[in-house]
Amino acid sequence: MSAGGEFVGVKILFFLIAMLACAGLEVVAQPIRVASLSTVMADLVRDIGAERVEVIEIVKPGTDPHIFEPSPGDYKTIANSRLLLASGLGFEGYLDKLRPVLEKSGVRLVVGGDVVEPIEGACEGHEHSEDHHHHGTADPHWWQSVSNVQLVARQIGNALIAIDPAGRVTYEKNAAALEARLEDLGKWVRLQIVQLPKKNRVLVTSHDALGYFAKEYGFEILPVQGISTSDQPSSQKVRDLIGRIRERGVKAIFAESIENPKVLGQITAETCAKPGGVIYADGLGSGDAGTYGGMMRHNVTTIVEALK
Numbered sequence: 001m002s003a004g005g006e007f008v009g010v011k012i013l014f015f016l017i018a019m020l021a022c023a024g025l026e027v028v029a030q031p032i033r034v035a036s037l038s039t040v041m042a043d044l045v046r047d048i049g050a051e052r053v054e055v056i057e058i059v060k061p062g063t064d065p066h067i068f069e070p071s072p073g074d075y076k077t078i079a080n081s082r083l084l085l086a087s088g089l090g091f092e093g094y095l096d097k098l099r100p101v102l103e104k105s106g107v108r109l110v111v112g113g114d115v116v117e118p119i120e121g122a123c124e125g126h127e128h129s130e131d132h133h134h135h136g137t138a139d140p141h142w143w144q145s146v147s148n149v150q151l152v153a154r155q156i157g158n159a160l161i162a163i164d165p166a167g168r169v170t171y172e173k174n175a176a177a178l179e180a181r182l183e184d185l186g187k188w189v190r191l192q193i194v195q196l197p198k199k200n201r202v203l204v205t206s207h208d209a210l211g212y213f214a215k216e217y218g219f220e221i222l223p224v225q226g227i228s229t230s231d232q233p234s235s236q237k238v239r240d241l242i243g244r245i246r247e248r249g250v251k252a253i254f255a256e257s258i259e260n261p262k263v264l265g266q267i268t269a270e271t272c273a274k275p276g277g278v279i280y281a282d283g284l285g286s287g288d289a290g291t292y293g294g295m296m297r298h299n300v301t302t303i304v305e306a307l308k
């Protein structure tokens with residue numbers, strides 16, 4: 001192309017820019033990059049941030065977050081973000097290793113577990129495996145209670161406003177709409193659970209992930225494994241559990257979407273409990289369970305149908 005042609009090209013470009021400006025189109029700023037270690041928090045930040053954020057899910061739906069370890073590529077992605085979302089309460093065993101990276105790169109960290117009231121795991125003295133799968137005693141699965149998620153949604157909204165004050169009006173409007181949806185969701189959950197006779201409100205699950213759900217909605221919990229999917233039950237523990245399931249006449253036990261212990265089959269074979277369906281314990285899934293509201297609706301419907 002000749003120099004003259006380039007000049008014409010540049011002139012056309014300026015003309016186009018001027019036209020766009022006259023049409024009153026706002027020049028869109030770069031979206032805020034948010035990296036997320038939590039599928040639930042990724043959904044919340046997408047709702048609140050909308051077009052002002054670009055969300056990168058380091059931990060993707062359907063992966064076992066208990067055994068996830070970030071790759072060097074993930075470290076790079078996180079360092080290039082403005083905000084990192086984590087569940088906390090020991091869920092991400094590698095979080096302390098990440099902190100210096102965040103400080104150095106000026107990445108803001110929001111830990112959901114920091115704003116909820118932690119509860120302890122239901123099963124005491126469970127054996128931990130040797131390595132990084134280890135959890136503290138606090139139960140990290142706070143998103144199984146809708147009111148916890150309301151607290152974390154507020155925390156995420158505040159972080160976005162701090163990072164991007166120009167977006168305040170958008171963030172406040174979207175956060176208020178999300179708050180209203182979560183309020184409705186919490187009411188809906190309670191309306192479903194009142195259909196269950198009190199004596200049927202016992203949850204046998206693969207691992208101890210529904211403690212917050214049980215506390216908020218009034219269930220007793222009998223987990224096969226400890227607080228992590230990598231805590232294996234002893235044969236004595238399995239025998240005790242089978243005894244308790246028979247004694248209580250538990251109607252159904254629930255498998256999880258990601259990982260299940262082999263003894264689940266043994267338990268249904270030796271008790272009257274039937275497989276009650278699949279629940280999402282460790283985060284979001286796909287399809288209907290691809291949003292927080294959808295996941296909760298799926299879990300609650302599955303639980304109520306099987307225990308009714």
Ligand SMILES: [Zn+2]
Pocket residue numbers: 066141207208209227228229281282
């Ligand atoms: Zn878990």
